[in-house]
Amino acid sequence: MQALKERVAAEGKNLGDGILKVDSLINHQVDPKLMDLCGLEFARRFALTNPTRILTAEISGIAPALMTARHLNLPVVYARKSRPVTMPDTVYLTIAPSHTKGNKVELIISPEYLKPGEKVLIIDDFLASGATILGLVRLTQAAGASIVGIGTLIEKTFEGGREALQYLKVPIEALVQITSMEDGKIIFAP
C-alpha cells in the first residue's frame, strides 16, 4: 500500500537489532486519516473471507483493528495484557514472547466476546516473528472459533512470521513489507 509505504520510508527509523521505530505514525502518535486508509485497504482485501469479528492485541494493534472494523462493520476485541477487575474469573489466557520488550507477556480474552463458531480476522501493527499473532491464534482456537485471515500494517519478512503462520492456510496480508534492515537501512519489497 503506497501511502503507508511512503510514510514508513520517510519517517521510519532503523534503531538496529531489527527494531523499526514508527512512533510518529503507529506506536505513539497516530495519523487518523492514514490509519483509516489502512483500515479501508484491509477491509477490501479481507471482505471475501466473511469475518464475524476482528481480533487484535493491545496496545498498538487497536488503531488499525478499529479502522478495519469500522469499514467491515464488525465488533473488534483487543486482547488485554493484564487482567482487569472487570473480567470474569475464567478467561482465555496465553503467553507470548515480546520481541521489543525482551520478556513474555500474557494475552487475555474474556469468553464473553469470543464465541465458538466465530470467524476471526486478526489485525495487528507488526508481523515479525509472529509470536503475538500466534498467541491470538491460540486464544481463538481455545474459544472454538476459527481464523479466516491475518492482516498486518508492516511485515518484516526476514523474521519468519509468515512461515510460522502458513500452516493455518488463511490469507496473510501485509500493507508494507520490509525485506532487510541490515547496515542501518530499511529495504522495502517492490
Added chain:
Amino acid sequence: MQALKERVAAEGKNLGDGILKVDSLINHQVDPKLMDLCGLEFARRFALTNPTRILTAEISGIAPALMTARHLNLPVVYARKSRPVTMPDTVYLTIAPSHTKGNKVELIISPEYLKPGEKVLIIDDFLASGATILGLVRLTQAAGASIVGIGTLIEKTFEGGREALQYLKVPIEALVQITSMEDGKIIFAP
C-alpha cells in the same frame, strides 16, 4: 449523548466499589460505529477550541481519541504506560494512581510528539477521580503546551474528577454522566 447512554444502560454492569463494567463496548470489545459517533460528537463539541493535537492514555482511551482525531483531522498521541525501546532517552514522565488497578502507573510521552505552544484536547474513556487526566495535564504543561478541552465518554460525577480539573478553566465534556452507583444501580444524569 443518547446512543452511548442507551448502550451503557443496556450493557453496563455495576460491579460494586464504583466499578462500572463496559467491556462490551469500550474496555475490551469496541463497537466501531458507536465509537465513531462518539468521536463525531466530541469533534462537534470541541471544534471551536481549535486544538492542534489530541492526547489520550493507552489503552482504552485510544479508540475514542482516534475517532475524535479522525473527525477533527488532527494527530493523536497516546501516552505510554511503559517506555518502549523506541523512545528517546529523555521523555516526559508522570505518575498517576490507577483507580481500577489499585496501584500507580507511569504515563510517558516523547517530546517528539508534544511541542511547546501546542493546543491539546484530552480525550479519555472515563472521568472518575480525574487522576489519569491530571497526569496528562501535567505532561502537557511539562511540554510547554496548553490544554484547550477535556472530553470523556463516561463521567462518574460522584468521584470528584470534574472539580479537580475545574482550575484549568477549559470546557469539560462528558457524553454520559453517571450520578450514582449505590445499591448496585446505575443512575444517569437526565
